[in-house]
């Protein structure tokens with residue numbers, strides 16, 4: 001029997017990349033997964049690939065109405081929600097601060113930060129009713145130490161870590177924990193675009209761009225979506241019942257605090 005037998009786990013941005021790695025890891029532990037993603041077809045495909053008994057829901061984390069629908073659809077199908085993984089996110093378009101537009105700033109903050117607020121706000125009343133639950137937010141190593149030319153992205157991830165700490169305090173009386181997981185460098189669509197843009201700005205090949213990132217990692221290898229999934233599966237389980245407000249790096253040693 002798995003650690004998460006019959007627990008209902010919502011994974012935003014679960015259609016691909018890290019979110020899919022999380023969905024696979026928790027499903028293997030017996031969870032019933034709700035793949036909640038703006039990419040409807042990909043979400044359906046991914047939920048099917050997980051096996052029987054999972055659900056895909058079209059969800060746009062920027063919209064309060066969408067969060068309400070996600071909760072209602074999940075409750076109709078499964079009758080409960082045990083874990084919310086706020087994973088949906090977008091990468092930055094690396095830009096010097098003097099050229100950064102309000103549109104780019106708002107685009108990133110809207111999804112990466114406001115999105116966490118809106119989905120969490122919709123789910124929490126049900127966790128409070130149950131007097132149990134887990135909120136797991138996918139932040140980033142640049143939510144702890146800044147990096148040139150990605151102000152909106154770093155701002156969103158620093159803020160998510162703060163939000164999680166507030167939730168940990170606020171929801172502890174109801175038996176609800178809240179923790180952060182910070183991926184290092186994962187070869188997903190999101191990070192591939194960032195590497196392409198960075199290397200073009202620096203007159204490097206894309207391969208040299210990837211090498212730049214790899215060389216900064218003490219373990220000298222990138223992380224996989226599944227690496228993140230394993231940490232999330234642990235935090236969602238009873239084995240992590242005494243952990244809240246914490247931030248875990250899964251990054252090959254990039255950050256060490």
Ligand SMILES: NC(=O)c1ccc[n+]([C@@H]2O[C@H](COP(=O)([O-])OP(=O)(O)OC[C@H]3O[C@@H](n4cnc5c(N)ncnc54)[C@H](O)[C@@H]3O)[C@@H](O)[C@H]2O)c1
Pocket residue numbers: 012013014015016017018019036037038039059060061062087088089090091111138139140141182183184185186187188189190191
């Ligand atoms: N890849 C990395 O190296 C890396 C590093 C640190 C943190 N992260 C974080 O991990 C998370 C997942 O990123 P990834 O690398 O798997 O990216 P990805 O682009 O592969 O996947 C992101 C998923 O989020 C979904 N999404 C985007 N906007 C959405 C919206 N408005 N509503 C609902 N879903 C939406 C996408 O459709 C996609 O399925 C993000 O929060 C990202 O910031 C990634």
